[in-house]
Amino acid sequence: MGKSIDTVCIHGKDVRRFVDNTGSISFPIYQTAAYAHPAVGESTGFDYTRLQNPTREEVERIVADLEDGIDALAFSSGMAAITTLFELFKPGDHIIVTDDLYGGTIRLLDHVNKKNGLQITYVDTSDLEQITSNIKENTVAIYIETPTNPMMKVTDIEKVAKEAHEKDIILIVDNTFLSPYYQKPLLLGADVVIHSGTKYLSGHNDTIAGFLVTSREDLSEKLRFLIKTTGAGLSPFDSWLLLRGIKTLALRMDKHQANAIEIANFLQEHKKVEQVYYIGLPKHPSYDIIKKQCTGFGGMISFTVDSEETAKNVLQKVKLIQFAESLGGVESLITYPIYQTHADVPIEKRLAQGIDERLLRISVGIENAKDLIADLAQALEG
CATH class of the missing domain: 3.90.1150.10 (Aspartate Aminotransferase, domain 1)
Structure with missing residues (x-):
């Protein structure tokens, strides 16, 4: 029998990974940069904290479970998560984006991503016709906030997902405003969900974090390579703060x-x-x-x-x-x-x-x- 979401906030869907023998109720903070190897060619499963850390792995497990994804990646900020996500794309790729969008995301798109060759078209994504009429041969992704920041426009995720997938386009949804407690974009057809973990997931105005969650193995593999390469992963202590915050989500x-x-x-x-x-x-x-x-x-x-x-x-x-x-x-x-x-x-x-x-x-x-x-x-x- 599946667990209710308020239980998943505390325990996740499955038993947590066994990484210590103390019986600690609060998941430990593994404040380490490196891990010793038992022997040549052997590993504990952890090699270097830029790649992964037990505390970060645990908060990623909980967030993936809350969003019904197969993988979640924890970043040092919401903008670090979005910046890494856009590394999936190459110069010449076209992306349709919600016009009423968090200002920091617009700054990234207009001053960094466009410079790097991405083509960005802003539309009112609450109007499906504006999305479909702006799809081009080189359109690779649709990026939406719903509800939007700050005008609270709402996009029909399921309808946009259907349109996107018919044309092999990735659908990305920023779910920060509602959290997985009130909205689950992956179950509605989204491919990637974004969170500023600083906000509702943390809930206490005391740390900065970001998350990418996906339902696709191919995207998980690509994003894992990118977080390892760019070094934008969430620190052990901040991962623990997120774990603590999510318990009361x-x-x-x-x-x-x-x-x-x-x-x-x-x-x-x-x-x-x-x-x-x-x-x-x-x-x-x-x-x-x-x-x-x-x-x-x-x-x-x-x-x-x-x-x-x-x-x-x-x-x-x-x-x-x-x-x-x-x-x-x-x-x-x-x-x-x-x-x-x-x-x-x-x-x-x-x-x-x-x-x-x-x-x-x-x-x-x-x-x-x-x-x-x-x-x-x-x-x-x-």
Whole structure:
């Protein structure tokens, strides 16, 4: 009988690899760079921590199990994971990418990958027609965020996967905002899933990490070669922090969501709020797709206020909610995308997506919802 996901968060699907004889409940931190060989031609299974480490191997096992993949690779950051992923491609390859995308990914694509010969086309991937009409003979991958950062657009993963696989195109999905607790792209047909492990998987705003998860043996083999070669693997201590954080993923995600629903409803009714972007609201344009492919809505909300002055007042006057640009931790954070997460995105591209001086984004934490609403209320009225 398969284990429930909240159990998998703690134990994985199978018994963990036996690497010590102490009976330690907490998986040990193997803080070592190298491993001794028993004899010539013999190995313990570990040779050098750049290649693999028992603590990193354990967190990779848990994340692969959570995403129902065959392999997961842990990286030193989400951007290290994405950078390594794009080494799968060669100059002249064409990739279709979600237009409303995390600013750091856009920076990588526009200033590094294009320089290296990749062809990038940005489209609204929530519109399948925009994807299909932009596929070329040299299109090798489709890269989507769903929901997107920060405008919360949703792409139908299953439909895009069907279109991609008919043309032998790899489908890549950034699943950071919902985590495997609420969305499993591999089961919907994706080939690779990306996580900024810094966010919900870690959950405590105390470490940086990234993950690639795949359901394909050929991609696993290629990515293993790349992580070994580029040296971007996650350190033993950070791997342990991720293991500890993931144990409470199910509990945290349920609380993030419960709080977010209350806050989204509050914001919808506030006179200074003009638009609320939250995938848990029935008025979301992709609500039917969300209900089909997700088991929950998560804790990310973006909203537009009536003026730039109001936005800046909120950022200055929040007390419990902290003005910072990360997300997915137990503490609630509020971000100003135009000057933080998307500061390096050209202004015309920002404005075209609705990322202007009136847009704010909240990563809803696990504090008491009434306390969070009271803080927003006083900040909006200030």
